[in-house]
Amino acid sequence: MRQTLRIFLSLCLLFTSLINFAKSIDPIKDKVKISGTVIEKATKQPLEYATVTITDTKNPKMITGGITNAKGGFTIEVAPGIYNIKIEFISFKSIEFNQRSLEKNIDLGVIALSEDAAQLNEVVVRAEKSTVEIKLDKKVYNVGQDMIVKGGTVSDVLENVPSVTVDVEGNVSLRGNENVRIFIDGRPSNSLNMADALRQIPADAIDKVEVITNPSARYDAEGGAGILNIVLKKGKNQGFNGSFIVSTGIPETYGLSANLNYKTEKLNFFTSTGYDYRTSEGRGLTHSTLLDTNKDISGYTNEDKNTERLRKGISTKTGVEWTITPNTFWTNAISYRDNSGTNEDHVQFLSYDQNREYLSTRYRKGVGNDIGKDLELTSNFIKNFNDKGHKWTADISYTTNKDADNSLITNYFVENINDKTYDYTTNNQKQYQFQAQTDYVLPFENGSQFEAGYKGNFNNLRNPYDVFVDGTFVNGVFDNGVRKDSLSNTLEYRERINAVYSQYGSKINKFSYLLGLRWEDTHIEVNSLEEPSIDYNTKKYSYFFPSAFLTYELSDESSLSLSYSKRLTRPRGRFLNPATNYSSNINLFRGNPDLNPSLTDKFDVGYLKKWDKVTFSTSMFFENTNDVFSFVRTETGEYVGNNPVVLSKPINLAKEQQFGFEFTLNYTPFKKWKINSSFNFSNVKTSGEYKYTILENNQSVDKIQDLNNEAFSWFSRLNSRLTLPAKIDWQLTGMYFGPKNTAQGKSLGNYVINMAFSKDILKDKATLALNVSDLFNSRKMINETNLTSVMSYSEFQWRRRQINLSFTYRLNMKKTDKDKNMPKNNGDGGGEGGGDFPG
Structure with a gap:
């Protein structure tokens, strides 16, 4: 703690000197x-x-x-x-x-x-903010106007955000990089499975998403690709008002939510509460060619998979904001989510010999049940010393997360259907997290601004995972199974992160700058409670993270920016968990508890130009990352029948360099038509090798994989919104993801089209919206993989085409109210907020 205090005081002294220097050179006198x-x-x-x-x-x-x-x-x-x-x-x-x-x-x-x-x-007033607001330091995507995501989830929302992509498994990438940090109301989310967590939050609860590709020192250093801040809706208007949303869809989907608030002069009570019932169907296939040691074909296996998923649950965020004095605010809120569901996987394996002569058919059925409960308590205090931005804020939050997953797996050959084997998996997670943060913002008369703050993040997680094989299943009860120790494990994860930061910004004529420095001290323990002899190398490290942002106004309509930041990516969730995903017994996934963090230097040059009907933003970026995470697929040396068992796991590579550019274009041809488009291109070079050991003929054999690779990737997005006759709004969104080479094969290109219609009714107090997600059922992950003993082609579709119909009713609230009246504080939910960028 003394070391932290000394560093914090040193930072304050450094930036005080910068303040005095900036004041002495301020030339704005005319x-x-x-x-x-x-x-x-x-x-x-x-x-x-x-x-x-x-x-x-x-x-x-x-x-x-x-x-x-x-x-x-x-x-x-x-x-x-x-x-x-x-x-x-x-x-x-x-x-x-x-x-x-x-x-x-x-x-x-x-x-x-x-x-x-x-x-x-x-007239009908539509004082709507642009669907996408382009700023030099971030992009803000306003969800409230997007018909495409009505009745969907946060994952559906993120699919429409500039610079962001979501693959069919729900993994989020920013500019093609998965090392992105997810915030909810300014606080980082540390869910073990982020993809599943994002599917549990309904889109109707989201107000906006902030995309921060190169965060300043006030933000957590974690997230090599940047930060996505998901801001939930909050009540803001005087009196009693709000909205109700009812939705239904195909496959069977139902939803009911309410966003309400009651505001008096001193108190503002608000709640966002909803119930969600959602089914989805998916499919996948992996067709493999098996090779012997001489690279000759020894057989073929076709694996075909169909999935059925059900999710249902209630979620709420309820709280009160107290205006203690006209410039002092205290907000307390409680968030709770209770979700449950079932997963049913049907997998068929067709085996053929080297001449494609049929050998056998094996079936594998997995039926799983899961229950998840999340509770979060938050408190936010804001003291405004004046109306010029001089303020002090303090935030604390406490979060608990409990998830329980159980799955029964049935295996049998069609030639001997009565000879069935049963496997059973259990996966239970408990997580506790406490965060404390304080920020101080001091503006000066010349437009300069000084910020400083502290943040502490303390996280405990325990995750036992067990696999039982060759059991019996009688009268609905699994018994007599043998625990497979090589696949089972109990993970314990403890994280302690303390951080201090300081930054100073100013504007001199048309030139603005923001200089910052953050220091983070990290202590992480990853242990296997069942294998205490295994040392996973407890991680202790401290780093400085500088940041610099320079902006020059070329004119009132155009600006040029240059930014740099140092970022950190800590391995989390499934990357760390050594438990083996057992949904397929020949294609396994296992986390790596011994992963080290990766460090990234990020450089970005941006240009922003505005015309009457067009806003154009472009940037060129370069990222240099050491110890980058990468997935490798290796043969384990084990076989199921004549099929080799292949294991996927993350490892640290030596280096990755990414160079790319992107642009975003907002165009309004006329009042009733708005077009948003974006394009992203990147070139990634990775270098490194992977050494591993497998069993061949009952003997250990060392092998090395060369993972040096250079890959080009690109994706584009086009969103068009048009008001048709009879005041019907029509929205069409198209996305294309270009092909990409990998060290062990390639990913093929794919596209997705979404469409929606909406109509205001009941004197504009209500809205009907119909949307179709994945109109042509084309959203698939398609890969080709080449390994020593197997070549495979695979497709995976997490969710097939979805159709949703929603009805929104606004109570004592015009359609524009949510944009017109802002909260008295800086109200986007605490967490990572100091002041604004100067100028």
């Missing part, structure tokens, strides 16, 4: 600043995105202008002179300050806008 705060007169709530226009008194052409931030504030610089100033917001009466002489800095104070009742009665 312009004056106009500032103020825009609020809604009736509710006293700040109006974000209100427009401020400054024009010459003799020429109506705009000189400059801007928009208000989340607190309703604005600051605009202009040369001394006499101007007209206009403040306006759609559906509100504008306010003008004419013939104002500006010779020195001026604060217009609080400007209250009143709703224009006549305008509200004449």
Whole structure:
């Protein structure tokens, strides 16, 4: 702790020196600043995105202008002179300050806008923010307007987010890199199986997703690819209001959710609660050619798999925000999820000899049940010292997670159906996590800003996994099974992370910069409780993580940015768990508890250009990673019949270098048509080798795999939203994932098309939406793998085409209310928030 304190004080001293230096070189002396705060007169709530226009008194052409931030504030610089100033917001009466002489800095104070009742009665107001907001340091995807994801899950939401891809197994990648950190309301999620966790949160509970490809020092250093922050909905308006959503779908799906809040002058009670019942069907196949030691064909095996999954459960986030004083807020909330489900896998193995003559058919049926319960308690305290951004925040959270999975596996040959064997697996997980964080933000008169903070993350997880084979199944009871110790294990994971950070940013004319430094001390213990003699090498390490962001405004409509950060990727979840996935007994997966963290240096050059109807953002990036994680497939030396058992596991490679570029384009041809598109291309070079030992003829044989590889990959996304006659909204989304070479084969390209329609009814108080996910049933993972003893072609489809119909009813709430009234605090859910990027 003393070492942490010394480092923290050193950081403060360093950035205090930077502050004094920046003040001494500030050259802004020939312009004056106009500032103020825009609020809604009736509710006293700040109006974000209100427009401020400054024009010459003799020429109506705009000189400059801007928009208000989340607190309703604005600051605009202009040369001394006499101007007209206009403040306006759609559906509100504008306010003008004419013939104002500006010779020195001026604060217009609080400007209250009143709703224009006549305008509200004449037109349907759609003051919607863009589906995708492009900013230089991040992209913000607003979920509330997306018909495609109605009735879906968070995984469906992420499929539509720029720079993000989700494979058919639910694994999330950012710019083609899976080392991405998932936050929920600003707090990192440490679920053992993130793909399953994201499928358990309904899309209707999500407000927006923030994509941060190159995070600053205020954020956790973990996540080599970057951070995705999933922000849940919260009530924000005065009085009692909210929305109800009912949905149904094919395959059989039902959902019911409510987002409600009741707000008084001092208290705001809010809840987002829902019930979800969801079925999905999937399929897969692996067709293998078997090779002997002379590389001659010895046989063929066709493995075909069909899956049926059922998920049901309730989830809620309920809390209260207390306005202690006009500038002090305390929010407490409880989140709870109770999910259960069943999984049923039907696998058929057809075996052939080297001449493709039929030999046998073997069936494997797995029936599993799982129960998951999550509880989270959070508390957030905010003290605003003034309305300029000077504030102190403190957050604490406590989370428990319990999951229980049991599966009965039946094996038999069709030629001898009465001779069945039974296997049984149990997988139980308990996880406890405590987090504490505090942040301090100090802005200065010249537009500079200093931040500092601390964060502690303490996580305990215990995961026993058992595999029993060759048992009996009588009257619904499994018995007499033999525990297979080579596949069973009890994992214990303990994590202690302490971090301090400090950063300083400023704006000088058109140039902005943000410099930061973070220090994290990590202590991780990974143990096998059943094999205490096994040493998994407890990890203890401390690193500094610098970050730097430079921005230059080429004009009012275009900007150029350069950024650097150092990132860390810690192995988690299935990467670490040594338990063996036993859904297939010839294609196994096992985690590696001895994985080391990987370190990444990230460089990014970005360009942003805005026109009247177009916003264009592009970036070129380079990432250099040491000890990168990579999956390898190896023969174990064991056989099931004449089929070799192949094991997949993650390992540390020597190095990976990724170079790429991406662009995002938002285009509005006319008011009723919006188009968002993105394209990502990357080249990845990996280097390293893998040494392993297998049994051949009852003898241990050492082997080496050369994993050097260079791969090109790309994906593109196009989203079009059009208002048809009769005010029907139509949305179409298409994605294509290009082919990619791997060290042991290649992944083939695939595409997916989603479509949706929506219509406002009941005087715009309700909305009907119909969407089809994977319209052409084409979303598959297709791979070709070449190993020493087997060549295989595989396809896997997690979920087949899904059709959903949803009905949304808004109670005392116009369609635009959620965007118009923002919370008094900086309200995106605590966690990783200091101040904003200067300028």
